[in-house]
Amino acid sequence: MRKNRFNPSRFHMNQIPMYLVLVPLAVFMAVPIVFIINHAFKPIEELFAFPPRFLVEHPVLDNFTRLARQASAGGISISRYIFNSLIATVSVVLLSMVISSMAAFALSKLRLRAKGVLMEINNLAMMFVPIAVIIPRYLLVDGLGMINTYFAHILPLVAMPVGMFLVKQFTDQVPDSLIEAAVVDGASYFTVYRRIILPMIKPALATVAILAFQSVWNNTETSTMYTNKESMRTLTFYMNTLASTTNTVAGQGMAAASSLIMFLPNLILFILCQSRVMNTMAHSGIK
């Protein structure tokens, strides 16, 4: 396979088998997205058709209109939920990127006595089933008086052990000599972090951004556990309850529509981020 690089004359022949492998796999990978989009436009009788159909035959907007009607019937306007979700999501994504990259820089490149131990604890936390710490976390949030505040949506998700692990592994690969050179030229730690570390770990940061976004955007736990006022809950929580509290037949259609609505921001952010990831990966100076 590697010969391609040096052998342009055989290049075209070699492409064909690769396409044969890549195209069917790519189709497999695209299946869920096609399914979600199709599902949302299915009329009731197609949603419950047996055997279930994959593609929609007579697309209708019924599911969306029903969802909108249900939403406007509620006491609190939907814009409030959207606002809550936006605040929580933006702050968690930004904070977790900054915090984990700074900590990764410190743990990977600076002289700290406790860094081995800290990394071990991080790895342990990464392995631990998150759901098992719900009650201690609730007690803590309660004790800090953060129930029904935005902090309750943001703070528990900011320190992400998996994100920290990924970023730290990438930071390890930034050559020490580069940092040494910068320090010799009189750079402070902060300059080193901003001018050397950050540009070089961009791909990892973009990955963390995607992961963090999903962990907060799809999160219903903070809404169910740490809030008891309707006006402080998030869009995801609202969508979930809408679909599950109404009667099951109409609920199915609304669930399909709401999952498309919840899914679209994921897709948009992903498309934005992934081109960024690709570009930095191609041009990053890490060799």
Next chain:
Amino acid sequence: MKKPRIGLVNRREMKGYLFLLPWLVGFVCFFAVPLVQSVWYSMHDVKVTANGLKLSWAGWENYRYIFQSDTVFIEQLSGFFADAILRLAVILVFSLVIAMMLNQPIRGKGVFRTLFFLPIIVVSGPVLERLVSEGATTVPLIETYGVNGIIEAVLPPMMARPLSGLFSQLILVLWYCGVPILIYMTGLQKIDGTIYEASMIDGANGWISFWKITLPALRPMILINGVYTLVFLATTGLNEVMATINDRMFRTGEQGGGYGIASAMAWVYAICLGIALLALMLLTKERKARQVAIQKSREQVELERLHAQRARGMKRRGGKRHGR
């Protein structure tokens, strides 16, 4: 690892902790402290009442209960690990192959890249659960042609069960490859192209340069991917073990459950995972210097053999040069 040694160590160290501080605060509050508390709870009989938690000391009773009386947990635990080993291997190999293909100069690379990363945004979140319940993750062909039946007939049940589970959830397993492909590709792009050129001049073919150059260079990436994938498999919401722990948490004492038992289960699970991760790290660790030396001499022998072959080939063709 060698660190740049710069001036006044202690003052510098203080500055280092400054960088660490925000993360440390969040981490200690929301991960470390709850973890320690859950150890404490796992040794208690916990009752959730209106006035807060009521604890009564139970010692190792919860752990004893898990291993001796709980009907499904241990079975699910061992089932999960059998599945996970197989899936981990499939995911690591498959994503490496995809990443290497995407690293080649082919047309429409950008489109393929996007498509292969797309599942990242699907596999976490409520969408996946919907898809699984709709049966969109199974391959209909495998069911209809009875691949599973053949597997179960040929292999002993201990091996057959994870294998047929793998086949029936093949699409799902492939969807998990998103992040590993991404990480592998970063690794692949860092390999210097001239190394391949040099090795080809020395007579290595694509196969040899894959084993001798690509794989060793990707070693750290393989470790990252292994850890990430295993953790992901273990903590995804579709996992049976997770479901059991969650279920036990909201049961009361008589039905065999409660928060204490759920905490104990979570710890048993975490420790098993820790052992698995440790094994993974040992497997992908850099080899010791002596072993590398042996490896080098083997490579030397291999190269010499290749040179000899080439020389023979040249002689046979009447001294006509065919190399570059």
